Amino acid sequence: MAIKELTVVVVVVVFSWIACTSGHEFFSSTDKVAQLFEEEEDLLTSFGLYIDAEEKNVKRMKSILLVLQLLTYFDPANPEKTTRDPVAAYKLLRRVRREWLTIVEYTQLSLYKVYQTLLDYSNIPQAKDLNDAASELIRLQEFYKLYPHNITRETSLNADEAKHMGLVAYDEDKFQHAFLWFLYSLDRLTEHSTTTEKELLRFLSSSAYHFGSLPVAIYFGQRLLNLDPTNDEVKVELNLYRYLRFERNSNPDIFTLDTKSNTSYEALCRGEVDERTSKRQRALSCRYSTGGGNPRLMYAPVKEEVEWDEPRIIRYHDIISDREMEILKNISRPQLSRSETKQGVTNIRTSQSVFLKEDNTVARVSQNIADVTGLSVESAELLHVQNYGIGGRYEPHFDAWDGENDRIATFLIYMSDVEIGGATVFPQVGVALKPKKGSGVFWYNLHKNGRLDWDTQHAGCPVLVGNKWVANKWFREFGQEFRRPCSLSDWE
Known part of the structure; x- marks a missing residue:
């Protein structure tokens, strides 16, 4: 087959699975990671067609394809079950990236530019995605005090x-x-590893030195010197470590993590704090609610549970159907982009989100929220759907900012259960709300006098295991004057 014809085949086949002409960020949305299963299958299929079209080196390249296919140990029927585990999600990102680089390596030089273009612009995890995913795993370790094992x-x-x-x-x-991961790696070295024992010993010694654990740095440095007796650089470092050992009094334990929580936010997320004492629990209640006599709820009242009394936080159970949740997710998926804060894209918030335009389903969900809260959706913001990423979180923040036409209230819908982590916590009052699929949580961000309620500071805890989907409806002050009358009192 002529090179020109072969190029046409490759371009048509491979470009057919490119979603757009710009790179995508994967780590900040577990749903985007799950979509890699389809991308991976299409990627390997396109590579197979390329091999069939290639007249040279067919046998060699097919053997490479077979190896890659054997590595795809997954169940494509339900990728969310795999990406619920952040480590599995990281491995998937790494595997697809490695498969792509292998394909690029084995394609013919005359077509390399075609594949290089795909590498830059297709739905393939980039090196930054792998580093960001690893960084989020490490943040999870820090937050929940976890060792590599x-x-x-x-x-x-x-x-x-x-x-x-x-x-x-x-x-x-x-x-x-870093030290604990290098130690974990050292324990798993095999003849197939590209990592070497010398590399790991060097990093173990250096990590221990920077941490301040000089005896450990000396131990691993000496092990490295035993393997490489002529390494003068290691000899110099060992002499330095031995000198500093007698100059310093402290010797922190690098093998043991500090398990103390630094903030009430961390303590709540880790389940170490619970302010709902028996006395406080008696002030809470459950009931069937008609939303203050709303005609649409008279014959189908909703299950209302008071989660906290001050500020008043209410959970409404079964506020949205499974079908509605799936429709909202499907509408959102192609539109998701990295969530931002007032400072732009930061590590404070790790998720992807989109404001949905009104359609029948979105309008119905918004109307249900209006019915149970008694507030008007006419001046409310569009429904905001979020999917959290690897270790996805939203650190303590306020939904309101104490300005004109502020966000008077928040309605947060949980569209998935989360196995470990992912709770919504209120650090100022010491309450944690676990996501429950189909339920919605409601609270006022402002007092009746229009001032910010500082106790409504809240956060989304890092997701340790699971896929977290939520939808927010933020109500604005304007339009609620007769539904929640203002007060001139300093206490309301």
Whole structure:
């Protein structure tokens, strides 16, 4: 087949699975990671067609394709079950990236530019995605005080993957976590690993030194010197470590993580704090509600549960159907983009989101919210759908900002259960709300006098295991004057 004809085949086949002409961020949305299963299948299919069209090196390249296909150990019927585990999601990102680079390596030089274009612009995880995913895993470790063997309980990492985790932690000056990952990698070295024992010993010694654990740095440095007796650089470092050992009094334990929570936010997320005492529990209640006599709820009242009394936080159970949730997710998926804060894209908020335009389903969900809250949706913001990423979180923040026509109230719908983590916590009052699929949580951000209620500061805890989908409806002050009358009192 002529090169020109072959180029046409490759372009038509491979470009057919490109969604758009710009790169995508994967780590900040577990749903985007789950979509990689389809992308991976299409990628390998296109590579197979390329091989069939290629007249040279067919046998060699087909053997490479077979190896890649054997590595795709997944169940495409339900990818969400795999991406619920952040380590499995990281491995998927890494695997698809490696498969793509292998395909590029084995394609004919005359077509390399075609594949290089795809590498830059297709739905393939980039190096930044892998580093960001690893960084989020390390943040999960820090937050929940997890060792490598804890976070890899369901999905283990090989020596090369663990080394990458260590390098990311090392670059972020998180030397204790870097050390623990390098140690994990050392324990998993095999003859098939590209990582070497010398590399790991060097990083173990350096990580221990930067952490301040000089005896450990000396131990691993000496092990490295035993393997490489002529390495003068290691000899110099060992002499320095031995000198500093006698100059310093402290010797922190690099093998043991500090399990103390630094903030009430962390303590709530980890389940260490619960202000709902028996006395406080008696002030809470459950009932069937008609939304203050709303005609649409008279014959179908909703289940209302008071989760907290001050500020008043109410959970409405079964506020949205499974079908409606799936429709909202399907509408959102192609539109999701990285969530922002007032400072733009930051690590404070790790998710992807979209404001949905009104259609029949969105309008029906919004009307249900209006019915149970008694507020008007005419001046409310569009329904906002979010999917959280690997270790997805939203650190403590306020929905209102104490300005004109502020967000008077928030209605938060949980569109998925989350196995571990992902709670909505209110650090100022010490309450944590676990996501429950189909339920919605409602609270006022402002007092009746229009001032910000500082107790409504809240956060989305990092997702440790699971896929977290939520939808927000933010109500504005204007349009609610007769539904929630203002007060001049300083206490309301």
